[in-house]
Amino acid sequence: MTGTALPVVETGCTDAPVLKERGQREVFCGLTGIVWLHRKMQDAFFLVVGSRTCAHLLQSAAGVMIFAEPRFATAILGDRDLAGLADCNDELDRVVGELLARRPDITTLFLVGSCPSEVIKLDLAKAASRLSVANQGRVRILSYSGSGIETTFTQGEDTCLRALVPELPAATTDAPALLVCGTLADVVEDQFTRIFAELGLGRVEFFPPRRAASLPSVGPGTRILLAQPFLNETARALTARGATLLSAPYPLGVDGTTAWLRAAADAFDVAPERFASAIAGPAQRARTALARHRPTLEGRRLFFFPDSQLEIPLARFLSAECGVTLLEVGTPYLDRALVAADLAALPPTQLSEGQDVEKQLDRCLALQPDLTVCGLGLANPLEAAGLRTKWSIELVFSPIQGYDQAADLAELFARPLHRISRLKV
Amino acid sequence: MQLTLWTYEGPPHVGAMRIATSMEGVHYVLHAPQGDTYADLLFTMIERRDARPPVTYTTFQARDLGGDTANMVVTAVREAYERFRPQALLVGESCTAELIQDQAGALAVGMQLPVPVVPLELPAYSKKENWGASETLYHLVRAMVGSAARPRPARDGRRPRVNLLGPTSLGFRCRDDVREVRELLASVGVDVHVVAPLGATPEQLATLTDADANVVLYPEIGQTTAGWLQRTHGMPVVRTVPIGVGATRDFLAELGAVLGVDVQPVLDRPASRLPWYSRSVDSTYLTGKRVFIFADATHAIAAARVARDELGFEVVGLGTYAREMAREVREAAKGYGLEALISDDYLEVERAIAAAAPELVLGTQMERHIAKRLHVPCATISGPFHVQDVPARYSPQMGWEGANVLFDAWVHPLMMGLEEHLITMFSEDFEFDETGSHLGKGGGRRQEQEGAARQTPRAAAIGASGSPAMPDAAVEDSADAALHQADDAAATAVAVAVAGPSWSADGERELKKIPFFVRKKARLNTERFAADRGIVTITVDTLYEAKAHYGK
Ligand code: SF4
Numbered sequence: 001m002t003g004t005a006l007p008v009v010e011t012g013c014t015d016a017p018v019l020k021e022r023g024q025r026e027v028f029c030g031l032t033g034i035v036w037l038h039r040k041m042q043d044a045f046f047l048v049v050g051s052r053t054c055a056h057l058l059q060s061a062a063g064v065m066i067f068a069e070p071r072f073a074t075a076i077l078g079d080r081d082l083a084g085l086a087d088c089n090d091e092l093d094r095v096v097g098e099l100l101a102r103r104p105d106i107t108t109l110f111l112v113g114s115c116p117s118e119v120i121k122l123d124l125a126k127a128a129s130r131l132s133v134a135n136q137g138r139v140r141i142l143s144y145s146g147s148g149i150e151t152t153f154t155q156g157e158d159t160c161l162r163a164l165v166p167e168l169p170a171a172t173t174d175a176p177a178l179l180v181c182g183t184l185a186d187v188v189e190d191q192f193t194r195i196f197a198e199l200g201l202g203r204v205e206f207f208p209p210r211r212a213a214s215l216p217s218v219g220p221g222t223r224i225l226l227a228q229p230f231l232n233e234t235a236r237a238l239t240a241r242g243a244t245l246l247s248a249p250y251p252l253g254v255d256g257t258t259a260w261l262r263a264a265a266d267a268f269d270v271a272p273e274r275f276a277s278a279i280a281g282p283a284q285r286a287r288t289a290l291a292r293h294r295p296t297l298e299g300r301r302l303f304f305f306p307d308s309q310l311e312i313p314l315a316r317f318l319s320a321e322c323g324v325t326l327l328e329v330g331t332p333y334l335d336r337a338l339v340a341a342d343l344a345a346l347p348p349t350q351l352s353e354g355q356d357v358e359k360q361l362d363r364c365l366a367l368q369p370d371l372t373v374c375g376l377g378l379a380n381p382l383e384a385a386g387l388r389t390k391w392s393i394e395l396v397f398s399p400i401q402g403y404d405q406a407a408d409l410a411e412l413f414a415r416p417l418h419r420i421s422r423l424k425v
Numbered sequence: 426m427q428l429t430l431w432t433y434e435g436p437p438h439v440g441a442m443r444i445a446t447s448m449e450g451v452h453y454v455l456h457a458p459q460g461d462t463y464a465d466l467l468f469t470m471i472e473r474r475d476a477r478p479p480v481t482y483t484t485f486q487a488r489d490l491g492g493d494t495a496n497m498v499v500t501a502v503r504e505a506y507e508r509f510r511p512q513a514l515l516v517g518e519s520c521t522a523e524l525i526q527d528q529a530g531a532l533a534v535g536m537q538l539p540v541p542v543v544p545l546e547l548p549a550y551s552k553k554e555n556w557g558a559s560e561t562l563y564h565l566v567r568a569m570v571g572s573a574a575r576p577r578p579a580r581d582g583r584r585p586r587v588n589l590l591g592p593t594s595l596g597f598r599c600r601d602d603v604r605e606v607r608e609l610l611a612s613v614g615v616d617v618h619v620v621a622p623l624g625a626t627p628e629q630l631a632t633l634t635d636a637d638a639n640v641v642l643y644p645e646i647g648q649t650t651a652g653w654l655q656r657t658h659g660m661p662v663v664r665t666v667p668i669g670v671g672a673t674r675d676f677l678a679e680l681g682a683v684l685g686v687d688v689q690p691v692l693d694r695p696a697s698r699l700p701w702y703s704r705s706v707d708s709t710y711l712t713g714k715r716v717f718i719f720a721d722a723t724h725a726i727a728a729a730r731v732a733r734d735e736l737g738f739e740v741v742g743l744g745t746y747a748r749e750m751a752r753e754v755r756e757a758a759k760g761y762g763l764e765a766l767i768s769d770d771y772l773e774v775e776r777a778i779a780a781a782a783p784e785l786v787l788g789t790q791m792e793r794h795i796a797k798r799l800h801v802p803c804a805t806i807s808g809p810f811h812v813q814d815v816p817a818r819y820s821p822q823m824g825w826e827g828a829n830v831l832f833d834a835w836v837h838p839l840m841m842g843l844e845e846h847l848i849t850m851f852s853e854d855f856e857f858d859e860t861g862s863h864l865g866k867g868g869g870r871r872q873e874q875e876g877a878a879r880q881t882p883r884a885a886a887i888g889a890s891g892s893p894a895m896p897d898a899a900v901e902d903s904a905d906a907a908l909h910q911a912d913d914a915a916a917t918a919v920a921v922a923v924a925g926p927s928w929s930a931d932g933e934r935e936l937k938k939i940p941f942f943v944r945k946k947a948r949l950n951t952e953r954f955a956a957d958r959g960i961v962t963i964t965v966d967t968l969y970e971a972k973a974h975y976g977k
């Protein structure tokens with residue numbers, strides 16, 4: 001646990017008991033990751049091989065249709081495709097051909113597996129290599145699973161990046177280089193880039209990159225700093241290629257960001273003075289901005305439904321930096337190793353993993369939290385039941401990491417509370 | 426395998442959800458993976474529903490496959506029954522569960538629950554949402570009514586009563602249509618017995634045959650059920666969909682004939698403002714507006730009639746994504762001299778709209794996006810729709826008030842287009858203070874949109890077509906109508922591309938006499954006219970020849 005600078009709570013949640021539930025889960029599947037991944041890698045296209053349900057999910061989750069031809073689509077399986085796998089593969093080849101002809105601008109095509117494609121055992125990995133050969137390297141064609149039987153919500157990013165790892169070029173030197181993993185908004189990336197430069201870190205790359213055609217390199221010198229807490233498989237695959245995983249919390253809030261940056265600085269032997277001076281400005285300004293929201297949030301009782309796996313780091317930020325009281329922190333999967341630093345800094349609280357939504361709703365309603373973080377399917381019903389809610393999906397879609405977003409992040413939670421105090425109807 | 430970017434309809438189990446969610450006392454157990462729970466948000470977000478849809482998902486995972494997914498169904502059914510105590514249970518499968526063949530419906534039926542259990546088999550790889558809704562309603566009604574002969578209700582001097590079939594949750598303006606049709610029926614002394622599925626309980630469904638007739642408000646959803654009730658229980662059906670003044674009159678006439686009710690007094694004084702609004706001189710500028718219509722079949726067919734016969738538009742395109750009702754839409758399109766567009770390929774619809782160069786698009790949220798991109802005014806007339814198409818105010822489509830709403834909803838976007846146009850035009854005037862406009866330079870409507878290059882600046886042309894809002898509309902009509910018909914995008918392109926003919930002094934002077942807000946267009950069109958004919962110097966005559974050329 002070197003490198004973390006978070007105040008560890010004496011009775012932190014490192015070994016806290018977890019309520020494991022296996023009932024109805026009210027969580028998106030991994031296909032949803034396409035919504036932000038396609039915005040990040042603007043030269044990549046995501047083709048889901050699935051059903052009308054998958055197409056409908058993507059459209060409903062994306063919520064925006066300003067693009068006539070988005071960089072994602074669904075190859076919808078029909079009755080005839082189910083009749084025989086041979087025909088199904090032919091059809092897939094035809095659809096991919098059609099797509100590539102129409103979008104000469106794309107450099108990487110992801111074939112994304114869904115529940116139906118997996119249940120009928122349509123081998124998309126094989127299809128991807130077959131199609132790569134057929135297209136003679138004009139585009140890179142990869143596959144990964146976003147299916148709801150294999151992945152929840154943000155895990156789709158993990159499986160996508162995992163599929164990219166073998167494509168990363170080998171680093172030409174063993175000199176240490178930083179690889180920041182996990183989708184960050186471009187604006188956040190730029191802020192971090194400036195700070196890393198101040199620290200004199202040398203080579204810093206981001207994964208996923210802004211263009212899928214220019215992948216970062218990896219090798220024994222690579223130090224992985226995770227910007228998102230759901231990249232278990234990706235991290236493992238990168239370590240298998242010689243990279244070292246830095247242990248750090250996640251860059252949420254002022255302290256989270258500082259500890260995260262420090263993990264990088266320590267790995268690169270940055271002098272403490274240099275570190276202090278590099279972060280002083282941004283950290284101070286973030287602290288001032290964040291302080292404005294503290295009165296709204298302090299002492300509020302908060303309940304997390306499981307959603308994005310960001311719950312543990314968010315709970316850490318809210319309790320340690322905003323004074324929130326945690327009632328229950330639900331997460332779809334609890335990977336203790338990946339969130340170790342945040343867990344250790346979490347005051348004792350009820351952790352839950354998986355879901356049985358009816359029972360969890362009973363618990364939530366019995367506790368009457370001041371704020372409940374939940375998915376879009378639950379938000380209005382809970383509001384109607386008299387609770388204040390924050391849609392968790394916004395936490396995935398908005399820039400929340402880093403110093404200059406710390407106050408924005410707090411504001412996302414404060415807004416519903418402000419709002420209710422304004423309304424006189 | 427079909428390459429799909431955006432889909433008009435969800436899968437059939439979402440249709441079943443719409444039926445369950447519309448009703449009271451129904452619960453739906455859906456054998457499905459966790460991701461399929463996204464469908465809840467359609468109801469809670471788009472319709473702002475204050476309760477979760479009454480749906481339990483089994484949310485099986487990969488590790489359950491090959492194990493006991495069937496048992497998960499049984500557990501989910503039992504728990505759902507115990508927790509929600511519904512009057513009837515629907516049990517079905519989503520696309521994935523259909524493949525693993527647990528026969529969820531049959532399993533649930535075998536559980537001998539003390540309430541009716543309706544198994545749903547909705548083929549997810551060939552059918553879609555509206556079909557799923559229609560089938561679900563039909564099976565539920567069959568289960569509750571039964572096929573055993575029932576006596577037709579006696580009239581005994583009571584007021585006639587009808588059922589309203591088809592309104593659903595996530596149906597376009599159903600809530601308000603039901604209220605409006607209720608009032609319309611009351612005005613001719615007819616009562617409403619059961620509205621189904623919206624707001625009905627399974628127990629109420631069991632009494633459907635106590636009504637004298639069924640009124641099918643949304644054929645996509647209600648037609649199959651009404652047909653069965655007609656065949657099996659001899660219930661007459663009223664099929665006219667009362668959208669628009671003419672259709673509302675026809676609806677009343679059909680209703681009167683079926684029930685033996687005198688509707689003439691109401692027909693003699695239709696309570697809609699649409700006829701007068703359309704006749705008032707202010708509406709002259711609506712004449713011949715080119716309108717493209719694409720929606721579900723019910724709303725598309727109805728909108729075409731209103732557009733042509735009640736607003737004086739020209740219907741330049743008519744289509745639907747609802748293949749089940751392709752025949753009806755084809756038939757209707759013939760009446761407008763058109764070939765219907767039957768497609769659920771969004772890009773094909775976009776191409777057809779662009780090619781038809783309409784001045785107004787009436788469609789779904791998809792067409793609204795297409796229209797936005799093409800800078801054509803647009804109104805939503807059918808699902809799929811978004812949260813802004815579920816207004817807080819009373820806003821029906823059917824009946825007399827519905828006709829008023831249509832007038833406002835379709836004319837308003839045209840006026841907005843006009844205002845934007847005026848701002849663009851006035852911005853050439855030296856007295857126009859650009860900084861004072863909240864739209865700022867460029868009208869503020871060029872948002873960040875991918876493919877901006879593909880956009881045609883058509884909105885301006887549309888707004889310009891004569892205006893009631895302007896005092897000098899008449900001037901514009903005479904000076905402009907002839908000149909601005911041509912596509913100004915093309916004109917601009919020509920003007921830029923060609924060094925261009927030059928203006929003679931008198932030509933230039935004459936041009937100045939044309940009202941400034943159409944002057945630019947007149948200039949461009951005249952230059953294009955001259956360039957096309959190799960005219961080097963534009964004289965007064967060239968100006969008027971161009972005007973005559975571009976005039977209709
Ligand atoms: S962009 Fe806006 S209007 Fe269009 S679908 Fe999305 S939310 Fe609805």
Ligand code: SF4
Nearest residue numbers: 029054114115148460
């Ligand atoms: S859960 Fe499975 S079937 Fe449902 S949308 Fe996700 S991938 Fe498609």
